[in-house]
Structure formats: C-alpha cells, structure tokens
Amino acid sequence: MAKRIARALAACCLFPTLPLSAAELPDYQRNSDWFTDGENRLAAKAEDERGNKTAKNVILFVGDGMGISTLTAARILEGQLRGESGEENNLSFEEFPYSALVKTYNTNQQTPDSAGTMTAIMTGVKTRAGVINIDGDALRADCASSKGRELNTFLELMESRGRSTGVVSTARITHATPAATYARTPERNWEHRAEGDCKDIATQLVEMEAGDGVDVILGGGRRNFIPTGADGERADGRDLTAEWLARYEGEQQAQYLETGSALSAVDIAGTDKLLGLFTSSHMRYEADRKASGADEPGIAEMTDAAIDLLQKNDDGYFLMVESGRIDHxxxxxxxxNALHDTIAFAEAVKTAVEKVDLEETLILVTADHSHVLTIAGYPTRGNPILGKMVTNDGTGAPQAEVAAAGDGLPYTTLSYANGPGHADLGSETDADERYTTAVNSGRKDLSAVDTKAPGFYQEALVPLGSESHAGEDISLHAIGAGSELVQGTLEQNAIFHVMVGATGIPVTAE
Ligand SMILES: [Zn+2]
Known part of the structure; x- marks a missing residue:
C-alpha cells in the first residue's frame, strides 16, 4: 500500500508548474504537516506484518464504560496536561494499526451492562444484563434456571491447556467484568454469597477447576474474601485468602499481599501464584490514589507485575486488565475521574506494549459499553476540555468572554445526557449551596464554579441518581500477532473468536 501511495503522489506532481490545475497537488499541500503525517502513518501500517502471525500470548485490556467520547476527551486532557493543545494527541492504543467498532447490546437490553457484555467477550455468546457466563435462556438471579446453561471462558480454555492466566482490575476482583473471566453466576451481585446451590463469585475464584486456577490475581475487593468478624462480608466465616494459600501449599510458591510496596518487593522468579487484594472494596480513582499517598499500586504497576510473572511460562499466557472505575x-x-482513570489505563497499555514481543503477543484494548458523556458546542482549539465553553473570534484567538447559552448562562464542553448533574454539582458548589438542593434544578449559573476541579459534576439534562450507560458502539484496538482480525463492525461476541483465531487454541477436546 505504501508503494501505491508513493506512485500516486509521484505521478500527480511531475509538472508542478503554475497555474495550478485541479489534477495536481500544490507543494504547500503536499508538504503540509497534516498531509505528510497521514501519509507516513498509512505507510507504517502497511509495513506492519505482525497482524497475521499466531499469538502465543493475549492481553485483553478493558476500560469499563470507556466509550468513544471518553477516548476523545481523555486524549485531549492527556495532551493538555503536557501543555499541548490536546486535540492532536493520541492515547497509546489509538496508535494501534487495527481497530473495529463493536456492538454491545445484551440479549434483553438495547443498552447493556458489564456482566452481559464481558460474557460475550469471554465466551463468544451474548446473554442477559446482570448475568455472568450463563446463556440467555437463564433468568437473572434465578439459580435453578442457570443449571445446565453455564458457559466456559477463554481464560479457562487457556488455563486448562497449560497456559498461564492473570486477572487485574482496579474494581473489586469479584465485580462483573473481572468475574466474567473466571466465574459463572445468574446474578452479578452474588460476590460473597449466593442463593440456592449456586456458589458466590469469590469462592469460584479460589476454587477454580480449570488448570490449577488463575496464576495472578490483582485488584480490590478484599472484603468479599474474609469473614464479617475480620472487616469482611462473608457470613459463612470462611477466609478465602487462607484457603487460596492452603490450596498451593507444598506444591507451588503462592504469595498473598495487600499493599503496593509488598507488590513491588515480590520476588517474581520465586513466585508461581500471586494474589493481591489491595483495598476492602474498589481501589481508588487514580487521581485520589496519587493525592492520598496510599500504599496502593496503580494499574500500570499491576500490569507490569502480572506480565513479569506470566512471561515465565514459555507456552504462553492470557491476561485481562480492567480499568473498572472509568465507569464509576x-x-x-x-x-x-473518568478521564484521569482513562489516561492511567492508556499508560498501563503502554507498559504492556513496551514489555512484550509483539511478534508473538496480541494486545487488544476495548470497552464493554459506553456512557452518555457528550462533547458539545464549538470550543476554540485548545480550550480546557473540563472547562467552560469559549469560542474563537474567527482568527483562532479565543473570545475574551465565556460563551452563553440561550438562557444566558455559561456551559461546559462536557456534559451528560442524564445523571446526578441535573441537580447536583458535587463538592465544588458555591457557598450558599444553591446548586445542590432542588431535585429538578436543571441549568445552573456556573460563573463562579471551577468546572475543572476534581469534584465537579458535569451538568445533565435528565435527572437520574446514577448516570447511565449508553447504547452506541464502542471501539476495539489491536496490535501484534493476530491483530489483523480486528476490522469492520463486530458483534461483541466476535472478540472471543479474535482471541481464539489469533492463538489457534482449540475449543473442543484435544
Ligand atoms: Zn456501569
């Protein structure tokens, strides 16, 4: 393709004489940075021959709720944090050579939830919202109806064929997205207890039957593994961290840890199994983690440690890394926080890209579903993405005044179609709290509000206590071995086949 482009460009400009005809491109066009940048990027993609290779390893990154508007806003913020205009920036994975759009609906919902969507990715089968790795014939929270409808996951296929496996999340490790890599339950909320003869999700993780269980488990949600008396949630009195250690005692070197400093001190060479549960519930938002100085690892550090351990298996590995709190x-x-966590997520992807051999590793980056975040108005180039609308005067210079909407009030570039922001501007409200009281307060005067502050809640049109997921497609980005399978518009369940196709892992008995 690179040659074809070069030939076309050469043919077009053999006689670059004035006056210009419509059949040629003038020098200032061909020499424009926009022009040469686009040309170089396409040429580089054409030369990437890793896309059709077989993958020994697969790393699946999932940004929970990381819709396309989130990507655009986060890339702008990442550039602006470096002092750039922002729009031209790319998040690390936006530079990947292959991408596709992905349809996310559940079998019973136009706009999906994480349980049904991650089931589609991990098993190749769509199901109902709230249901994890049980097919759509079962009913949510109905244990009896789930029997005989259980689905096996790509992680289990890899684990049972001697590959190493890992699960990393900034949410509770028993939350819907990570749970869908290893558990089967008709109710995503059965994290530490279940009904009927169904098993809770935490128990399924430590008792996993495929292979010898997940090799690296790093995330939050310790309370679901320990008894109520020990600050946990388990009414059955079981300490699953102790049971997990006992499972491997005398056979493998297993390490359980609860802090970031313990994680960075782990002797990877001498460790076969690693369980890190760093917080009682979800881990902190990245901005809070940094500001608090908590002894808690970031998503890039967890990704780094997980790959170090998994890479010890010469037969290959599967790792799933979730940024769970973009969604929250x-x-x-x-x-x-959604944008700052997305930036941290892109850093974790970069960490992986730099560590692995892309000739034998497939890296996929996707979301499970979108959110109703919108990027609106006509802000001037480089306007702070978390700021108020400032248009430009036509020469490119920002107007001196913040733009007013039809009601005379300023507005922000980012807003939500629904959510708490209809009435509540969060902790950054003005002193008389006039913005946080009325349920139907609608539009507010933001003149005195710092919309770039961490605690600002963007305005929302429709009042909902919790802003909702969105139903439009999300994106899938791919690099490395097998990545060329990622093209076009895919049903979410096809991502399973991308991983199977790239690795050649059998889905039937060998
Ligand atoms: Zn959600």
Whole structure:
C-alpha cells in the first residue's frame, strides 16, 4: 500500500508548474504537516506484518464504560496536561494499526451492562444484563434456571491447556467484568454469597477447576474474601485468602499481599501464584490514589507485575486488565475521574506494549459499553476540555468572554445526557449551596464554579441518581500477532473468536 501511495503522489506532481490545475497537488499541500503525517502513518501500517502471525500470548485490556467520547476527551486532557493543545494527541492504543467498532447490546437490553457484555467477550455468546457466563435462556438471579446453561471462558480454555492466566482490575476482583473471566453466576451481585446451590463469585475464584486456577490475581475487593468478624462480608466465616494459600501449599510458591510496596518487593522468579487484594472494596480513582499517598499500586504497576510473572511460562499466557472505575466516575456524573482513570489505563497499555514481543503477543484494548458523556458546542482549539465553553473570534484567538447559552448562562464542553448533574454539582458548589438542593434544578449559573476541579459534576439534562450507560458502539484496538482480525463492525461476541483465531487454541477436546 505504501508503494501505491508513493506512485500516486509521484505521478500527480511531475509538472508542478503554475497555474495550478485541479489534477495536481500544490507543494504547500503536499508538504503540509497534516498531509505528510497521514501519509507516513498509512505507510507504517502497511509495513506492519505482525497482524497475521499466531499469538502465543493475549492481553485483553478493558476500560469499563470507556466509550468513544471518553477516548476523545481523555486524549485531549492527556495532551493538555503536557501543555499541548490536546486535540492532536493520541492515547497509546489509538496508535494501534487495527481497530473495529463493536456492538454491545445484551440479549434483553438495547443498552447493556458489564456482566452481559464481558460474557460475550469471554465466551463468544451474548446473554442477559446482570448475568455472568450463563446463556440467555437463564433468568437473572434465578439459580435453578442457570443449571445446565453455564458457559466456559477463554481464560479457562487457556488455563486448562497449560497456559498461564492473570486477572487485574482496579474494581473489586469479584465485580462483573473481572468475574466474567473466571466465574459463572445468574446474578452479578452474588460476590460473597449466593442463593440456592449456586456458589458466590469469590469462592469460584479460589476454587477454580480449570488448570490449577488463575496464576495472578490483582485488584480490590478484599472484603468479599474474609469473614464479617475480620472487616469482611462473608457470613459463612470462611477466609478465602487462607484457603487460596492452603490450596498451593507444598506444591507451588503462592504469595498473598495487600499493599503496593509488598507488590513491588515480590520476588517474581520465586513466585508461581500471586494474589493481591489491595483495598476492602474498589481501589481508588487514580487521581485520589496519587493525592492520598496510599500504599496502593496503580494499574500500570499491576500490569507490569502480572506480565513479569506470566512471561515465565514459555507456552504462553492470557491476561485481562480492567480499568473498572472509568465507569464509576461516569455513573457519578464526574468526568474528571473518568478521564484521569482513562489516561492511567492508556499508560498501563503502554507498559504492556513496551514489555512484550509483539511478534508473538496480541494486545487488544476495548470497552464493554459506553456512557452518555457528550462533547458539545464549538470550543476554540485548545480550550480546557473540563472547562467552560469559549469560542474563537474567527482568527483562532479565543473570545475574551465565556460563551452563553440561550438562557444566558455559561456551559461546559462536557456534559451528560442524564445523571446526578441535573441537580447536583458535587463538592465544588458555591457557598450558599444553591446548586445542590432542588431535585429538578436543571441549568445552573456556573460563573463562579471551577468546572475543572476534581469534584465537579458535569451538568445533565435528565435527572437520574446514577448516570447511565449508553447504547452506541464502542471501539476495539489491536496490535501484534493476530491483530489483523480486528476490522469492520463486530458483534461483541466476535472478540472471543479474535482471541481464539489469533492463538489457534482449540475449543473442543484435544
Ligand atoms: Zn456501569
């Protein structure tokens, strides 16, 4: 393809004489940075021959709730944090050579939830919202109806064929997305207890039957593994961290840890199994983690440690890394944390890209579903993405005044179609709290509000206690061995086949 482009360009400009005809491109066009940048990127993609190789390893990154508007806003913020205009920046994985759009609906919902969507990715089968790795014939929270409808996951296929496996999340490790890599349950909320003869999700993780269980488990949600008396949630009195250690005693070197400093001190060479549960519930938002100085690893550090351990297996590995709290920040109507967690997620992807051999490793980056975040108005180039609308005067210079909407009030570039921001501007409200009281307060005067502050809740049109997921497609980005399978518009369940196709792992008995 690179040659074809070069030939076309050469043919077009043999006689670059004035006056210009419509059949040629003038020098200032061909020499434009936009022009040569686009040309170089396409040429580089054409030369990437890793896309059709067989993958020994697969790393699946999932940004929970990381819709396309989140990517655009986060890339702008990442550039602006470096002092750039922002729009031209790319998040690390936006430079990958292959991408596709992905349809996310559940079998019973136009706009999906994480349980049904991650089931589609991990098993190749779509199901109902709230249901994890049970097919759509079962009913949510109905244990009896789930029997005989259980689905096996790509992680289990890899684990049972001697590959190493890992699960990393900034949410509770028993939350819907990570749970869908290893558990089967008709109710995503059965994290530490279940009904009927169904097993809770935490128990399924430590008792996993495929192979010898997940090799690296790093995330939050310790409370679901320990008894109520020990600050845990388990009414059955079991300490699953102790049971997990006992499972491997005398056979493999297993390490359980609870802090970031313990993780960075782990002797990877002398460790076969690693369980890190760093917080009682979800881990902190990245901005809070940094500001608090908590002894808690970031998502890039967890990714780094997981790959170090998994790479010890010469037969290959599967690792899933979830940024779970992009979704939570959006539900709160808070773009600040959603964008900062997306930037941290892109850093974790970069860490992986730099560590692995892409000739034998497939890296996929996707979301499970979108959110109703929107990027609106006509802000001038480089306007702070978390700021108020400032248009430009036509020469490119920003107007001196913040733009007013039809009601005379300023507005922000980022807003939500629904959520708590209809009435509540969060902790950055003005002193008389006039913004946080009325349920139907609608539009507010933001003149005195710092919309770039961490605790600002973007305005929302429709009042909902929790901002909702969105139903439009999300993106899938791919690099490395097998990545060329990622093209076009895919059903979410096809991502399973991308991983199977790239690795050639059998889905039937060998
Ligand atoms: Zn959600």
């Amino acid at each position: 920040a959006h539900h709160a109507g808070n773009a600040y």
